[in-house]
Every structure is written in structure tokens, then in C-alpha cells.
Amino acid sequence: MNALQELNWGLIAPILLLQFILMIVALFDCLKNENLNGPKWLWILVILFINTLGPIVYFIFGRGNR
Numbered sequence: 001m002n003a004l005q006e007l008n009w010g011l012i013a014p015i016l017l018l019q020f021i022l023m024i025v026a027l028f029d030c031l032k033n034e035n036l037n038g039p040k041w042l043w044i045l046v047i048l049f050i051n052t053l054g055p056i057v058y059f060i061f062g063r064g065n066r
Contacts, residue, residue: 019052026055035064 026047030036036043043062046054 022052022055023047026058030058030062033063037062037064 027044030040030043030047043058046062047058048054050057
């Protein structure tokens with residue numbers, strides 16, 4: 001428990017907030033978009049369970065051509 005008190009939350013909190021916002025935006029885009037490269041359920045799992053890289057991979061490879 002002492003290790004959590006020693007963390008510099010001023011540096012970690014913005015990174016966690018950006019990661020959360022990126023995940024939410026990717027989820028909304030995935031649910032709204034019908035033209036995806038692959039099954040929608042797979043992209044939702046990638047976004048949710050592969051922390052920071054999942055949403056980035058979705059935006060690079062998952063979105064279909066518009």
C-alpha cells in the first residue's frame with residue numbers, strides 16, 4: 001500500500017485519463033461504424049483488453065475505407 005502513496009500521480013493521472021478517453025472514442029467509433037476490416041466483436045475485444053495499443057491498432061487497421 002505504501003508503494004501507491006509514493007507514486008507521482010501528477011504524471012500518471014493525465015496518461016491514464018488520455019488512455020481512457022482514447023478507449024471510449026474507439027469504442028464509440030467501432031459501434032457506430034458498419035464498414036470495418038473484420039468482425040465488430042473482435043475489434044471491441046481488442047479495444048477493451050489490449051490497453052493502450054488496442055485503440056491505436058483499431059484506428060490504424062480496423063476502420064474500413066470510407
